[in-house]
Amino acid sequence: MKNNFILTFLLSVLFSSSVLASEISISEQYVRETIPGTTISSAYMLIKNTGDKDVALKSITSPVSARIELHEHLMADGMMQMQQVESIIVKANDKTVLQPHGYHVMIFNLDEPLMAGSSIDMALKFDNGKTVNIKVPVQGLKKKTHSHSHNH
Numbered sequence: 001m002k003n004n005f006i007l008t009f010l011l012s013v014l015f016s017s018s019v020l021a022s023e024i025s026i027s028e029q030y031v032r033e034t035i036p037g038t039t040i041s042s043a044y045m046l047i048k049n050t051g052d053k054d055v056a057l058k059s060i061t062s063p064v065s066a067r068i069e070l071h072e073h074l075m076a077d078g079m080m081q082m083q084q085v086e087s088i089i090v091k092a093n094d095k096t097v098l099q100p101h102g103y104h105v106m107i108f109n110l111d112e113p114l115m116a117g118s119s120i121d122m123a124l125k126f127d128n129g130k131t132v133n134i135k136v137p138v139q140g141l142k143k144k145t146h147s148h149s150h151n152h
């Protein structure tokens with residue numbers, strides 16, 4: 001009886017954590033190295049939702065800044081502009097890409113510059129009450145114009 005109880009307990013822990021992890025997953029995340037003389041940066045990632053309900057990213061917190069906003073780029077009067085958005089929706093069984101010239105994360109008032117090779121912690125809060133914690137690597141400013149790397 002006692003063994004059965006322990007087994008049931010372990011299974012329920014394993015099951016619930018795998019459910020949690022499987023609904024929203026973040027990949028391909030990176031944040032830009034700070035341009036010298038500035039205290040801002042932007043972050044990008046791929047958010048995947050394997051659940052059967054739409055979710056919305058509501059806010060992001062990080063130890064590196066108290067002011068982090070969700071932004072989108074849009075064309076206005078022939079000019080590329082960006083503005084803050086209240087949330088970024090990830091549809092059920094779909095994905096949303098945060099990328100340059102699209103949705104992105106703006107980090108303001110950085111206390112210290114972000115250096116390539118390091119990484120920062122971010123907590124992503126979703127409207128279903130879930131928080132996803134990720135490590136975001138800092139990418140150097142020198143961007144390869146041509147990528148000859150292949151995925152193995």
Ligand SMILES: [Cu+2]
Pocket residue numbers: 071072082083104105106
């Ligand atoms: Cu922005």
